[in-house]
Amino acid sequence: MSTPPWSGATSFLPGPPLDRTRYASWQRWRTTRDSFVAAPVMSAAEYARLSPRQRRIYNLHRLATHSSLPVQATPMSEDVAWLVRTRIEDGAFSHKAGTRTGVMVNGGGAQGKTETVCEAVAAFEDEWLELHQQINPDAMPGTRDLHAPVAYVRCPVKATPISTCQRILDFYGEDYKGMRLEDLVRTVNAVIIDHATKALVIDDITRLKLHREADQDVLDLIREMMSMPVTLILVGVGIPTSGLLRDGRRDPVTKQWVFPPVRDRGRSPNARAATQHERRFELIDLDPFRYDTPEQIAAWTAHLRGLEGCLRLLNDTDGMVTAGDMPEYLFRRTNGVVGLLEKLIQTGCRHAIETKEEQLTIDLLQRCTLSPTDLPDLDAESGEQPSIPEVPVPKKKRQGRNSVFDDAGPAAGIAGGA
Structure with missing residues (x-):
């Protein structure tokens, strides 16, 4: 059996709280802002070979990764x-x-x-x-x-x-x-x-x-x-x-x-x-994303692709948030606001890890809600908290009507006996 590609190190643990409104903390943030090392990508088979303690630490490292998503340029x-x-x-x-x-x-x-x-x-x-x-x-x-x-x-x-x-x-x-x-x-x-x-x-x-x-x-x-x-x-x-x-x-x-x-x-x-x-x-x-023109949709999808590369779930993340109806769904959940998108992705990844689903799907994200408490540093009275869209109600598929007991009428009987 090969050695798992991860040693269980806890270097991802945060240091003292950062307060950028103080000179010393600002300097520490400035000089370390790109130093966080995300959890390594791991397959389900590699994860299964870890010890219980290593799995727990790896899960915590993944949570830290999803809580520290890099700021992407738009x-x-x-x-x-x-x-x-x-x-x-x-x-x-x-x-x-x-x-x-x-x-x-x-x-x-x-x-x-x-x-x-x-x-x-x-x-x-x-x-x-x-x-x-x-x-x-x-x-x-x-x-x-x-x-x-x-x-x-x-x-x-x-x-x-x-x-x-x-x-x-x-x-x-x-x-x-x-x-x-x-x-x-x-x-x-x-x-x-x-x-x-x-x-x-x-x-x-x-x-x-x-x-x-x-x-x-x-x-x-x-x-x-x-x-x-x-x-x-x-x-x-x-x-x-x-x-x-x-x-x-x-x-x-x-x-x-x-x-x-x-x-x-x-x-x-x-x-x-x-x-x-x-x-x-x-x-x-600094405007949010839009979703009206092909160019705007492409820009939104490119942003999602950048986030996709930061996900640390055991299933293959390629296309996880950029394929099918997911880009449009994520836009409806966030109105194109990057802060809300980050919180929704972070919450969804936690649910995916805890439920062992290990992937983001629309069904899973339907169970994730956002609230003003997710943005505690924004003052509501000053208009800083964005409007949070309601969780969209999934469209119900129309079911065909049961026609077993329908009366076909006398014309059908005459045609059948002809």
């Missing part, structure tokens, strides 16, 4: 990543002292905005650190300031300008006890310069509610940050209608957001402040 995410990298590089390599053009990434919940942006800025940081040999080129003589080319923060739920500034300072580990808003903004400016930060990502930016009277200085806060030597990347749900920009419409031809001219009404400065944001930020949408 045609939509590639456009976002290109724009983010372009704007950051334009600002970082510019020798001018002017305001950097920022990016606003808009889209629905669970559509991969955060992972797309984080991957883009992490790739920039990898290259930037290599160019400068990991050393802060702007460090003051005699000091060893933290070198943080990228800072990533998330707005807290029911955020305010003060709490947003505090989150930024938390990333660097700065003390802000007792500071007023003016002091906080000034300190944020100082740490960005001291630590040579070239890109500042503020996620969940639409948690800042402009309808609250106490938060009307949000636009002033963002305008102040735009004057800092850093490229701002703002990520949120429903940005065009959040108040960060005036209400706009999306041009169906160019796919760009179009904003009406400012009407000089009232004495509020917010309208003109919003106009400044429109000129200094480029707004881009």
